[in-house]
Amino acid sequence: MPKITIDGKTAEVAKGTTVLQAAQALGIVIPRYCYHPSLSISGNCRMCLVEVEKSPKLLTACSTEAADGMVVRTDSDKVKAARRDVLEYLLINHPLDCPICDQAGECGLQDYYMEHSRAKSRFPQEDKVRRQKRRALGPHLVLDNERCILCTRCVRFCSEVTKTSELEVMERGDHSYIDLKQGKALDNGYTLNLADICPVGAWTSRDFRFKQRVWFLKRTPTVCLGCATGCLMEAHHNDGVLYRLVPRPNAETNTWLCDHGRMTYKAVRAGDRLAKGVIKNGLIELEPALREAAGRIDENHPAAAVLGSPWLSVEDNAALARLAKDAIKTENFCFDFPGAQGVKDGILINEDPAPNARGARLVKDAYGGIALEELRARIVDGRVKTVVTEARAAAFVRDAVKASGARLIVFATNRADIPPAAYATLPYACYFEVPGTFVNFQGLRRRAEPSVAAPEGVRPLWALVNRLAAYSGASLHLDSAADALKEIVFK
Amino acid sequence: MAFTLTDEFKQRAEKICARYPRRDAALIPLLLELQREAGYVAEEAMDALSGYLGLPYSRVKAVVTFYTMFNRVPAGKYHLQVCRNISCHMAGAPGLLAALRARLGIEEGETTKDGLFTLSAVECLGACGDAPVLQVNEDYFGRVTAEKLDVLLEDLKHGKYPSTR
Ligand code: SF4
Ligand code: SF4
Ligand code: FES
Ligand code: FES
Numbered sequence: 311m312p313k314i315t316i317d318g319k320t321a322e323v324a325k326g327t328t329v330l331q332a333a334q335a336l337g338i339v340i341p342r343y344c345y346h347p348s349l350s351i352s353g354n355c356r357m358c359l360v361e362v363e364k365s366p367k368l369l370t371a372c373s374t375e376a377a378d379g380m381v382v383r384t385d386s387d388k389v390k391a392a393r394r395d396v397l398e399y400l401l402i403n404h405p406l407d408c409p410i411c412d413q414a415g416e417c418g419l420q421d422y423y424m425e426h427s428r429a430k431s432r433f434p435q436e437d438k439v440r441r442q443k444r445r446a447l448g449p450h451l452v453l454d455n456e457r458c459i460l461c462t463r464c465v466r467f468c469s470e471v472t473k474t475s476e477l478e479v480m481e482r483g484d485h486s487y488i489d490l491k492q493g494k495a496l497d498n499g500y501t502l503n504l505a506d507i508c509p510v511g512a513w514t515s516r517d518f519r520f521k522q523r524v525w526f527l528k529r530t531p532t533v534c535l536g537c538a539t540g541c542l543m544e545a546h547h548n549d550g551v552l553y554r555l556v557p558r559p560n561a562e563t564n565t566w567l568c569d570h571g572r573m574t575y576k577a578v579r580a581g582d583r584l585a586k587g588v589i590k591n592g593l594i595e596l597e598p599a600l601r602e603a604a605g606r607i608d609e610n611h612p613a614a615a616v617l618g619s620p621w622l623s624v625e626d627n628a629a630l631a632r633l634a635k636d637a638i639k640t641e642n643f644c645f646d647f648p649g650a651q652g653v654k655d656g657i658l659i660n661e662d663p664a665p666n667a668r669g670a671r672l673v674k675d676a677y678g679g680i681a682l683e684e685l686r687a688r689i690v691d692g693r694v695k696t697v698v699t700e701a702r703a704a705a706f707v708r709d710a711v712k713a714s715g716a717r718l719i720v721f722a723t724n725r726a727d728i729p730p731a732a733y734a735t736l737p738y739a740c741y742f743e744v745p746g747t748f749v750n751f752q753g754l755r756r757r758a759e760p761s762v763a764a765p766e767g768v769r770p771l772w773a774l775v776n777r778l779a780a781y782s783g784a785s786l787h788l789d790s791a792a793d794a795l796k797e798i799v800f801k
Numbered sequence: 802m803a804f805t806l807t808d809e810f811k812q813r814a815e816k817i818c819a820r821y822p823r824r825d826a827a828l829i830p831l832l833l834e835l836q837r838e839a840g841y842v843a844e845e846a847m848d849a850l851s852g853y854l855g856l857p858y859s860r861v862k863a864v865v866t867f868y869t870m871f872n873r874v875p876a877g878k879y880h881l882q883v884c885r886n887i888s889c890h891m892a893g894a895p896g897l898l899a900a901l902r903a904r905l906g907i908e909e910g911e912t913t914k915d916g917l918f919t920l921s922a923v924e925c926l927g928a929c930g931d932a933p934v935l936q937v938n939e940d941y942f943g944r945v946t947a948e949k950l951d952v953l954l955e956d957l958k959h960g961k962y963p964s965t966r
Contacts, residue, residue, distance in 0.1 A: 475857030478859035478863035489862075491859065492844070
């Protein structure tokens with residue numbers, strides 16, 4: 311294994327390791343634009359130049375393989391001068407519109423300029439090459455060709471990750487710019503990653519544009535509930551409002567996020583967000599809604615059933631299991647969701663659109679219950695007359711409910727999710743508002759952490775379950791989400 | 802009108818592809834073939850060729866736009882390309898260009914109304930020893946003077962294609 315010395319520190323690295331990676335392992339960060347750990351190496355930006363002993367010229371650290379006995383300096387005067395020059399070069403045609411640029415505050419040009427240059431440009435502002443600005447390309451992105459430094463990260467992402475190859479560098483020299491086919495939209499399901507990996511403000515998100523200055527954003531690590539892949543991500547928010555979701559790259563699951571997952575936060579403040587209960591089609595306050603629901607359940611306990619949901623956290627599913635077992639005292643409960651699970655597009659998106667089928671299975675392991683087929687049969691033959699479940703999970707028994715006219719009581723966050731057959735709907739706090747545990751398709755346990763407060767009067771689902779039980783005269787002693795987990799064994 | 806590659810073209814193309822270890826390596830020679838046939842490489846031709854070679858359209862377009870030798874709009878019968886790089890510049894290229902603009906009444910990148918001439922300024926043609934150099938379609942004319950230019954234009958107008966020297 312080659313031994314390499316960088317700025318006086320020595321490390322032994324695996325063969326094939328680049329100087330940039332070796333430096334990183336030694337805690338030395340070499341500035342870079344075109345290099346991205348998850349994309350092929352391009353070596354075009356020259357920002358990573360370092361001095362290598364016995365080499366007459368500076369070398370690009372991102373594309374130079376570490377060799378045995380190599381002695382590298384990243385802090386010599388020659389390297390510092392090179393960084394200044396590369397920055398001056400990259401900024402020749404840059405519009406410097408930071409005051410109206412979304413990238414400001416997390417921009418590679420700003421950061422490196424402050425760190426490595428601070429020199430005055432010798433190129434007059436008036437002579438800059440002008441390019442197209444504000445090009446809406448596809449449903450999620452805007453491209454500003456003037457800001458682009460032609461690092462080709464976006465080009466490589468589209469050819470290597472999504473393999474859709476929409477983008478290329480057109481023309482050459484200072485005529486060059488990023489473009490795609492005339493009249494085509496950039497819409498490959500993963501486009502918002504371009505706004506993340508673009509080191510400057512060339513690609514920006516249409517959704518996030520001009521909403522917040524990034525330095526005001528607070529960051530909460532959480533998990534995407536857009537499908538069973540359960541990508542790790544970070545929610546960015548300020549003053550109780552969510553603004554965007556970005557990936558938390560990790561070796562197990564994801565480097566990127568899909569566009570669908572990226573937009574899941576929109577439901578939190580959507581126009582159809584439920585803050586009140588719904589009986590048939592009319593809105594009513596939460597307490598009367600709960601009382602009504604409990605009354606219907608109490609009409610006939612043996613004919614009530616509880617169906618868990620792969621869209622709910624393990625905690626909320628466990629609370630529902632307790633409702634069935636300890637309050638309603640029925641055998642009619644089901645936490646059995648097979649769900650085809652596996653990545654369906656070869657990138658991230660899972661065959662199972664629900665995030666927690668495996669978490670629901672843990673609840674089944676702890677509390678038992680009947681199979682989904684059996685529940686459907688009992689609904690159809692009239693043994694079950696009332697079903698309590700979550701709005702999207704109601705689809706699992708839709709045909710049975712339709713056939714028998716059984717009464718449906720659902721928990722929902724948004725009106726659009728409520729099945730037409732629902733008799734009563736109870737609003738609950740989503741997992742951007744309350745914590746929850748989820749188990750992704752790989753069996754990895756993941757936490758959703760709250761980043762914003764629930765709308766006034768909206769409570770966690772386990773707390774609603776606690777109230778329903780109380781109306782039925784039973785106490786479940788659920789004072790927190792964690793209380794519901796007591797009997798669950800995580801593998 | 803949809804553009805299709807003719808069978809005749811495809812036969813030639815197969816032979817060209819066979820010269821390379823990978824089909825897509827034949828991109829530039831095939832673009833030149835297309836240009837030879839039509840005088841330029843149309844947007845639809847790029848589409849058809851990308852399908853034929855199994856390359857993304859964007860790749861084909863990037864190559865066509867990278868090389869100034871590919872015309873993206875129909876050129877006149879004679880494409881006059883004046884080198885404007887250093888050697889030719891010092892040997893009188895600016896005067897040559899100005900003379901052509903005046904004689905033809907067009908700017909660079911334009912085509913005369915009769916469709917006879919297209920004028921372009923191009924980068925070094927790799928024939929600096931003969932500066933100033935003018936390329937007409939695929940032929941080079943070196944050490945071009947005002948007199949030589951007059952003769953050349955007259956010849957071309959009368960359908961006489963002179964030898965290159
Ligand atoms: S748009 Fe951004 S990612 Fe793409 S080449 Fe330009 S600077 Fe790089
Ligand atoms: S692949 Fe699934 S978990 Fe990952 S971001 Fe998309 S929807 Fe979310
Ligand atoms: S990061 Fe090495 S050349 Fe761009
Ligand atoms: S400079 Fe004109 S041919 Fe080289």
